[in-house]
Amino acid sequence: MSDSAYRVETTSRLAQWRIENPASCTYRKSDPFRIGKWNWHLAVEKNRVLFIKLYPEISNLTRDNPPIASFIIRVVSSASDRKALTHPVVRDRLIKNSEDFVWPLEVPVTGKFIIDVEFLDLKTASPNGGEPCSIWAIGPTPKASNATALEALGQMLTEGIHTDIVINASDGSIGAHRAVLAARSPVFHSMFSHNLKEKELSTINIEDMTIDACQAFLKYLYGNIKTEEFLTHRLVLLHAADKYDISDLKEACHESLVEDIDTKNVLERLQNASLYQLPKLKSSCLRYLVKFGKLFDVREDFNSFLQCADRDLITEVFHEVLNAWRGF
Structure with a gap:
């Protein structure tokens, strides 16, 4: 045998x-x-x-x-x-x-x-x-060589110590520190280095994030995000990581999203993998759907997916299906 x-x-x-x-x-x-x-x-x-x-x-x-x-x-x-x-x-x-x-x-x-x-x-x-x-509750939160310094950074954010910029989310505002934001994101660094309205008005409008998601985003940048917050807001954090060019956050979201693919989220994650160019997530979603036969379990949602997904992505899915049939 x-x-x-x-x-x-x-x-x-x-x-x-x-x-x-x-x-x-x-x-x-x-x-x-x-x-x-x-x-x-x-x-x-x-x-x-x-x-x-x-x-x-x-x-x-x-x-x-x-x-x-x-x-x-x-x-x-x-x-x-x-x-x-x-x-x-x-x-x-x-x-x-x-x-x-x-x-x-x-x-x-x-x-x-x-x-x-x-x-x-x-x-x-x-x-x-x-x-x-x-064992899966341990999320990819940032590691610190100096826990005391990270704790102090987190305290600066949560207690609003000497904040010098206000971030306006869709349903609230929170104070932050230009130096931290500029150090963590080249996009923020550029904002504060040129005479843009963000520098002049000391505000940043992030209207595509709720205040809860925005707080999770800032906590990641300051190094004190909790696992539950990270897992709750992963997709919004992925969007923010792409928008503000924060590669470590994007990779943390990428790795995390690969870990718990199931029939409820696989099609959404496949679309996000295509949108944000996440090859490992795309490969894992396609493998889950095709090699493991889960297309049969999501066939009702798959009809909606066909209506809204990128044409190239749909073509890629069907290529995977055809290759699987040829190898069966």
């Missing part, structure tokens, strides 16, 4: 194992695949019914910090109708070994099929005995 029979294809939080010849075995275990901090296995076991198991590879990490997993698992027919059997959503299940998650299929499965696992969250126990912590 070829090695491909045991290989699991993965993207950031999605794993798929194609079972090509289920009649030929009573037990099969996949090769290890990595999601989060752990290497995982899928296994199928046929007795009177078909059992599907998901579990982490035995290691020191698994023993000391076993995953607490939330996920959706499906068995999808590889036939053209792609009928699926879906297990109820698993929430915060501690999984240490191959007996901690076992799914007996009530309905007989025949022919080729795909085991599709979408990880919603992975947590580990808190070292101080508190609530379990999500």
Whole structure:
């Protein structure tokens, strides 16, 4: 049997194992695949019914910090109708070994099929005995070589210490410091270096951002944004990073948006990847839609996508689909 029979294809939080010849075995275990901090296995076991198991590879990490997993698992027919059997959503299940998650299929499965696992969250126990912590809650906030200096910068912003410019958002205003803005953005630097109205009036109008998003933007520039704020405002921050030429913020948004692609956001992210020239995000979205067959799950939204998306992007999607069909 070829090695491909045991290989699991993965993207950031999605794993798929194609079972090509289920009649030929009573037990099969996949090769290890990595999601989060752990290497995982899928296994199928046929007795009177078909059992599907998901579990982490035995290691020191698994023993000391076993995953607490939330996920959706499906068995999808590889036939053209792609009928699926879906297990109820698993929430915060501690999984240490191959007996901690076992799914007996009530309905007989025949022919080729795909085991599709979408990880919603992975947590580990808190070292101080508190609530379990999500391993994906750590966002790409800026790192500091001097935490005290960053804390002081943040205090300058939040307490309005010696601010010398006002930023007007769509629904409010906030004070800031020219020197910080100029150091972080060549666009702001240019504004304050020439006799533009922003320099003369000591104001900047950013009417395409709410005050909450604007505060998150400034907190990033000052080095004290919180993960929750970053994740909430990622798309607006991406727009601001592109508009004001802040490459590190753009890259932070890019990397973050790749990490949690799902059926609810994949089409929007694909359009943003094209708009802001984010190759990794575009590739990940196309792979999710085409290679992992999620176009079937978003077909209603895809009709709206076809009406408003860039023509070149639509052409690229169809090229991916055609290439996938040729290789099937």
